[in-house]
Amino acid sequence: MTNRTRTSAAAGGTETNVNQTSNDTATTTASIDVGLRTRVLNFIAAPSDDDFDGLALAIHRYQYLANPVYRRFSDRLGGAAPGTWRDIPAVPAEAFRMSVLACGPAERVYRSSGTTAGADRCAVHHVPDAGIYRAAALAGFARAVLPSGSRRRLVVAAPERATHPFSSLGEMVTWVRTAYDVDCIPSCLDANGVDVERLAHTLDSVAGGEAIVLLAVTSALLRLADWAEARQHRFSLPAGSLIVDTGGCKGYERDFERVEVLARYRRIVDVPPERIVNEYGMTELASQLYATGNGPLYPPPWLRVLVCDLTTGRELPPGTVGCLRFFDLANLGSVLAIQTEDVGRVRDGGIEILGRAPGAVARGCSLLANEVAG
Numbered sequence: 001m002t003n004r005t006r007t008s009a010a011a012g013g014t015e016t017n018v019n020q021t022s023n024d025t026a027t028t029t030a031s032i033d034v035g036l037r038t039r040v041l042n043f044i045a046a047p048s049d050d051d052f053d054g055l056a057l058a059i060h061r062y063q064y065l066a067n068p069v070y071r072r073f074s075d076r077l078g079g080a081a082p083g084t085w086r087d088i089p090a091v092p093a094e095a096f097r098m099s100v101l102a103c104g105p106a107e108r109v110y111r112s113s114g115t116t117a118g119a120d121r122c123a124v125h126h127v128p129d130a131g132i133y134r135a136a137a138l139a140g141f142a143r144a145v146l147p148s149g150s151r152r153r154l155v156v157a158a159p160e161r162a163t164h165p166f167s168s169l170g171e172m173v174t175w176v177r178t179a180y181d182v183d184c185i186p187s188c189l190d191a192n193g194v195d196v197e198r199l200a201h202t203l204d205s206v207a208g209g210e211a212i213v214l215l216a217v218t219s220a221l222l223r224l225a226d227w228a229e230a231r232q233h234r235f236s237l238p239a240g241s242l243i244v245d246t247g248g249c250k251g252y253e254r255d256f257e258r259v260e261v262l263a264r265y266r267r268i269v270d271v272p273p274e275r276i277v278n279e280y281g282m283t284e285l286a287s288q289l290y291a292t293g294n295g296p297l298y299p300p301p302w303l304r305v306l307v308c309d310l311t312t313g314r315e316l317p318p319g320t321v322g323c324l325r326f327f328d329l330a331n332l333g334s335v336l337a338i339q340t341e342d343v344g345r346v347r348d349g350g351i352e353i354l355g356r357a358p359g360a361v362a363r364g365c366s367l368l369a370n371e372v373a374g
Helices: 027-047 049-066 068-077 091-095 129-146 168-180 194-206 218-231 258-270 359-371
Strands: 108-113 124-127 153-157 210-217 243-248 276-280 289-292 303-308 322-328 337-347 350-356
Touching: 027 129, 049 068, 068 276, 091 124, 091 258, 091 337, 108 168, 124 210, 129 153, 153 168, 153 218, 168 210, 194 210, 194 218, 210 218, 218 243, 218 258, 258 276, 289 350, 303 337
Parallel strands: 153 210, 210 243, 243 276
Antiparallel strands: 108 124, 276 289, 303 322, 322 337, 337 350
16 A cells, blocks of 8 residues: 655646645646546557656646545645656545545446445446546457457347446446447346346357357356256357456355356357456446456556555565556546555466455555545
8 A cells, every 4th residue: 555645746847745736727627637638538549658657647647636535635645746657646446435536527427336345335436527438448348359340249148327327337338239239139137137047048049140249247157157057058159259257256156266267158158268358347447457268367558557565555576466556547537546455466467366455454445545535
C-alpha cells in the first residue's frame, strides 16, 4: 500500500507540493477533460509506449483538480510530484465502497455484485463518460478475441444491460453483442440466474453450423458441466468456435484452479484450451485483461499493472508475489490508479492472479480507504 503520494508538476514544469496548487490555474478542468478525452481515445485507437507516461501524468493532474475526494486523499498524504506513472498514488479499491470518486456528474453508475463483501458493501463506479469505457472495452475485445469488423453468432450466458442495468460486465456484453453478433439469441442468464437447460439446448442447436462465440460467466459453464456430466452428454460446437468466460468461480459452490476449470470444459465441449479466452475485469476499472487457455492475463496497452509489496507498497521484481496495482487510462473520469487486494505475480510478461490478500493486509487497505472517505 502506498505510504506517500505525489502529484504532477505545475504547468511550468517545476515540482510543487499538492498543497501549494495555485487557484488561478490558466486552464479549467473542463477544458482539460475535453483535451484529455481526445488523447485517451486516440491512444486506445493507436497505442504508443512513448505516450503512456505523459498521458498518465496529465490525467493524474486533472483528477487531482477535478476529483475532490481524490484531492483530499492526496493532500492528507502529502508529497511531491510523481516522476513517472509508477509514482502516481493509488486509491485502495475499497474506497469505491465508501465514496463517490468522480470528476463530474455520472453518465453511468456501475455496481459490483457484492458477493465478496456483502450486498451492502458493493463497489460503486461513477462514470462521467461511458463512451471511453465503450471504446476501451471493444478495443480490448478486438485485441484478445475477435478483430474489429468480424461477425459471429454469439451464444450468451452472461449479464446484459436489460437484465443487469448496474453491471459494468452487462454493459460490455451488450456493446459486444451490438458490434459482433450476427444473431439475436436471447441470453441464457437473467436476473434469476442461468437457465442451464436452455443453454444446453442452444448449444445443441448450433452444432454443424458456422463457428460461434460462447460468451458466459464461468459459474454458468460450470453448472452446464454439472448438467452434462450427470447425463453423460457432450456438446459438439462448430469448428473454429471460441469460448470466452469471465468471473472465476464466483457464484459457484466450489472454487477451482484454472487448469481444472479448463479440464471440465474439455470434458463436455470439444474446444481446445487455446480457443478458450478468460476475461478479467473489475467494476472499478474501465479496461479488461485477457488470458488464453491456462496462460497469464495480459492487459491492453492503455492499462498497466504493478505487483507491489504487501506491506511497503514498493514495486516487486518479476515472479515475486504481491498485491496488484492498476493504472487505467480509460478511467479518465474517476481515478487512474487503483490499489487492489488481489494477490498475483508477473508470469511470461503477463499477470497471474493467485487470490486475495491475507486479512492483515486487507485491513491495511481499509485504513487507507478510510482516509478517502473521511
